[in-house]
Amino acid sequence: MRCIMNKINNYILKAINTIIDSKLSGIYYDKTFPSIIFDINNDGTYKISKDGFLYSVPCAFNAELKKGQNVWVTMPCGTANIKDMFISGIRKK
Secondary structure (H helix, E strand, O other): OHHHHHHHHHHHHHHHHHHHHHHHOOOOOOEEEEEEEEEEOOOOOEEEEEOOEEEEEOEOOOOOOOOOOEEEEEEOOHHHHHHHOEEEEEOOO
């Protein structure tokens, strides 16, 4: 009986999660996430990692960043505009 209840609970939670994800996908908001500077490009942009991929992004403030430095990266309007990402801050350890 307990096994059946766990399966029902998991099914209900997955259904709720699916509904929430579908509602959130239509909401556009800035998303900020932590990352690390992997490299510095010749054009003044920085290579950062997001979800296992490297992206070249500009820095929004006047600072010289270094390889290995922890930064905050912002995506305007959430995941809809990956090409518009920028470094928005330096993370303290």
